[in-house]
Amino acid sequence: MKKLAKTKKIVVYDHKSPLLLESGKELSRVELAYETYGKLNQTCSNAVLIFHALSGDAHAAFYHSDKDRKPGWWDFMIGPGKPFDSNKYFIICANILGGCKGSTGPSSVNPKTGKPYGTSFPPITITDMIKPSRKLIQHLGIEKLLCIAGGSMGGMQALQWAVSYPNTIKGALFIATSPTHTAQAIAFNSVGRYAIVSDPNWQKGYYYDSPLKPLIGLKTARMIGHITYMGQLSMENKFGRKMFENVNSHIDFSKEFEVESYLQYQGDSFIKRFDPNSYLYITKAIDAFNLYNGSKTLAEALEPVQAKSLVISFTSDWLYPKEESLKIVKALKINSLDTTYCNIESPFGHDSFLIDLPKFKEAVTGFLKALET
Amino acid sequence: MNCSIFTKWIDQKSRVLVLGCGSGKIQQELINTKQANCFGLDISEKKVLASISKGLSVIQGDINKDLNDYPPSFFDFVLADDILQLTIEPKKVINHILTIGKKAMVSFPNFAYFKIRLSILFEGRMPRTKILPYSWYESPNIHLFTVKDFRDFCQAENIKILDHIYATGRNKKAVNFAPNLTAEFAYFLITR
Incomplete structure (x- = not known):
């Protein structure tokens, strides 16, 4: 039996109470889609809030119907x-x-x-994103x-x-994050937006x-984007120079190598589920994120x-390299906060946090266990 | 390793950094007996993972590189228990330790211990003991030194030795006579 969840x-x-954005603009209606798993205990002390990445959504775990082939994006964690x-929890x-x-x-x-916003939608930031989530948490008691x-x-x-x-x-x-986007990460997003x-x-x-x-x-x-999410080694192991199909006398400029066909497939499945304007707004919010905020x-x-x-x-993550995580760790340490840092060995690049890795799961399990006490 | 032998040097509620903390035994003892605010540093992913579920605060990092992350005198105490001989640049590490920590404990196997001397004298081979069990070609101990060496070093570097413990054997029995000969292991309480 598949575990089912509903958005x-x-x-x-x-x-009556619009959302005031960092830009000074307002949104007069904000709706959130969300999912929950498990039950809130009587003392309301077992709640965990998950934030998804660029291409994620509310469907983090379980299935929407028995017919679904794939579960939510973090089903191996939840x-x-x-x-x-x-x-x-x-x-x-x-x-x-x-x-x-x-x-x-x-x-x-x-x-x-009465029409879709399009680019009349106001610019949003990471700070703007968490405000509605805070409201949701309050609503859930x-x-x-x-x-x-x-x-x-x-x-x-x-x-x-x-x-x-x-x-x-x-x-x-x-996890696999950064206090600001590096110039390299902004550059890749910029080409995507272009x-x-x-x-x-x-x-x-x-x-x-x-x-x-x-x-x-x-x-x-x-x-x-997908290239930047993969590790150099895992890409090499998965594709190497394997050919997609027998090359005939005509040159195929897009699908000769298997890695090309893989990227095509990833691109084709993404456009079925994602809005181009959302991609622009969200990547802008990521690039603009600056945890320093004047400090x-x-x-x-x-x-x-x-x-x-x-x-x-993760050791092979070159998009959000460990140096970025260490900046966060160092700052938390200097503030005398209880912080633990682990650089998990993985060949899968930035995508490692979306891959079922035993050591990653062990770290999260242990951390939550220690939090309960 | 039984750490209570040197914990007398650590004040209650100190902020302590444990270098090469392994799976967190020393931290647990210091938290329980000294209510210390303990931080650990270890290079091993496996050891760090093991510490997480114990609720300990551990950073996966390299002593050779990651000590300059902290402001001067940030820690009341830095513990370098049995690890100095593993580092690439011990002098640099000690200087770092005494910058970020007000006091430090450095411990090491004494290479002038008489059994080691005898082993070289009579066998003519690199010694292998319980404390130094490795063959020369696979030993992680790349900078072996003696009690006298360390005292000379402290003098040359203007490091004050506040206290010491010399010990021998599995139970770390204290020895005081001719320590460079009779001590298998040495602990120094140092400051700048």
Whole structure:
């Protein structure tokens, strides 16, 4: 029997109490799609909030129906007997503000015009993203979370949460993340965005009523992104120079090598589930993220943090290298906080946190166990 | 390793850094007996993973590189128990330790211990003892030294030796007579 979960929806901001964004602009209606696993205990002390990464959504674990082939994106981490044990913890995951999987984003209808926002959607930041999640937690009746956790952009949300709402968490898990995006990471995102905005079908972001959508741009962006998520070694082991099919006399400029066909496949499946404008807004929010926020040192910026934390990096992750994690660790240490850091051996690059690795699971299980006491 | 032999040097509620903390035995003892605010550093992923579920605060890192992360005198005490001989640049490590820590404990196997001397004298081979069990070609101990060497070093580097313990045997029995000859293991309490 497959474990089933349902995506729920909640309006967290409306015209009576709009969401004030960092840019000074307002959103008069914000809806969040979210899922929960397990049960909230009587003392409301077993709640864990998960933040997803760029391409994730609220569907973190279990299946939506018995017919589904694939479970949620972090199913190996969440469920009975898994690190985020749904027999012990009440686990929550919401689609981010700006997303396209049920939460308010550029593809949502602007209540003022009755049409999708497109690029009239205001710019959003990581700080903006966590505000609706905070509302959701309050709505669920939770004052203090046992733990927050996130990888990559999810880790940025966790970091910002630990600074913005220090009293609301006991523990925090920062996985494969960074206090700011490196120039290299911004560069890759920038090429991805350029692919979308230079697609003639993008139409300055107002393509929702058009039969032509900037899917070639989005596909290209995803293909570039996907390269940055993989480890050099795992890519070499998986594909090497293997050919996709027998090469005939005509040159095939896109699908000769297996790695090419793999990227094509990844790109094609991504465009079926993701909105190009969401990709633009979210990658912008990631690139703009700056945990320093005007402070001279990271330790100063992290001054409000109280939570016990576990910072994890992966040895082959070159997009969010361990040096970035160590900056966080160093700052937390200087602030005399209870922090643990582990650099987990893995060949799978940045994507390692989305791969079922025993050592990764051991670390998370141990951290949560220690948090309970 | 039984650590109570040197814990008398550590004040209650000190902020302590344990170098090469392994799976956290010393930290647990210091937390229990001294209510210490303990941090650990270890290079091994496996050891760090084992510490996490014990609720200990451990950083996976390299003593040779990662000690300059902390501000001066950040720790009340730095523990370098039986690890100095493993480091690439012991002089640099000691200087780092005494920068980030107000006091430090450095312990090491004394290479001038009489059994080691006899072993070289009569066998003509690199000694292998319970404390130094490795063949020369696979030993992690790359900088072996003696009690006298360490005292000379402290003098040359203007490091103050506040106290010492010389010990021998499995039970770490204290010895005081001719320590460079009779001590198998030495502990020094040092400061700048």
